[in-house]
Amino acid sequence: MRGFPIRPLAALLCGLLVAGCSSLVPETQKKLEAVDPVRQDVSELVLILDLPSEVQPVPETTTMSVSFSVPGQPARRVDAVLALADPGDLAAALPPPAAGRAYYFMGFAPADKQALRAAQAWARSTGNASATGGLSVAPRFCGTGPVDVEKARFSVKVSLPGTAEGATLIRDEVLANALALSNQTALAPC
Numbered sequence: 001m002r003g004f005p006i007r008p009l010a011a012l013l014c015g016l017l018v019a020g021c022s023s024l025v026p027e028t029q030k031k032l033e034a035v036d037p038v039r040q041d042v043s044e045l046v047l048i049l050d051l052p053s054e055v056q057p058v059p060e061t062t063t064m065s066v067s068f069s070v071p072g073q074p075a076r077r078v079d080a081v082l083a084l085a086d087p088g089d090l091a092a093a094l095p096p097p098a099a100g101r102a103y104y105f106m107g108f109a110p111a112d113k114q115a116l117r118a119a120q121a122w123a124r125s126t127g128n129a130s131a132t133g134g135l136s137v138a139p140r141f142c143g144t145g146p147v148d149v150e151k152a153r154f155s156v157k158v159s160l161p162g163t164a165e166g167a168t169l170i171r172d173e174v175l176a177n178a179l180a181l182s183n184q185t186a187l188a189p190c
Contacts, residue, residue: 037066037133038123040160043113046085048166049104049139050097050155054147055175056190057104058140059083064108066116067134068123076119080112090159090166137169139178143187149176 047064049057060081067077085107097103108116123131137156152175157166179185 037135038068038120038131041117042066042120042133042135042160043108043116044161045107046087046090046159046161046166047082047106047137048087048090048094048157048159049106050157051102051104051141052147052152052154052175053100053102054143054145055141055152055154055187056144057082057084057106058142058188058190059106061140062106063138065136065138066119067136068119068131069133070123070126070128070131073126076122078112078115078119080108080116082106083109088161135169138181140182141175141178141187142190144190147175147187149179149185149187150174154178 051057060083062082063079064082065077065079067075069075083106085105087103087105090105091103094103120133123133135158139154139156141154153172154170154175155168155172156170157168159166175187176185179187
């Protein structure tokens with residue numbers, strides 16, 4: 001199986017890198033090889049957000065983009081809105097969140113799952129072994145209490161059904177950097 005290409009990985013973290021210094025995971029490239037948007041059903045993918053207990057994801061505004069590229073053809077991209085998801089057995093496979101933290105699970109709505117499967121079918125139907133896919137995420141957050149966004153940190157993992165460990169997309173990122181991407185300086189109240 002062909003590994004996850006560097007270019008989509010760079011696009012995945014580009015926004016947060018521009019906004020500030022990230023603690024990147026050295027194993028990210030290796031772990032993401034297990035997530036192949038062209039050859040796996042990423043429509044069933046679950047995002048795991050590890051957040052301070054006073055911070056929550058904002059469903060219906062947090063997005064994930066999945067791109068599909070085939071040499072010699074225009075790329076296709078699905079911009080999906082994420083909703084809170086049932087983690088199934090995944091929640092039991094994770095270690096408990098650290099003190100003062102909580103996990104949130106997000107997944108795709110049925111219409112977005114359909115669009116993802118259609119784009120995958122297109123990439124597969126070309127018969128081109130060089131077809132590739134990429135993931136990017138734009139998390140949106142709100143606060144249930146006072147939060148110092150310059151000190152608060154968050155992480156995001158992605159998991160496919162049947163996998164006990166998620167691949168880390170963002171580790172220990174400063175919350176202010178994510179807010180800056182949406183032109184915010186403080187958390188909106190939940």
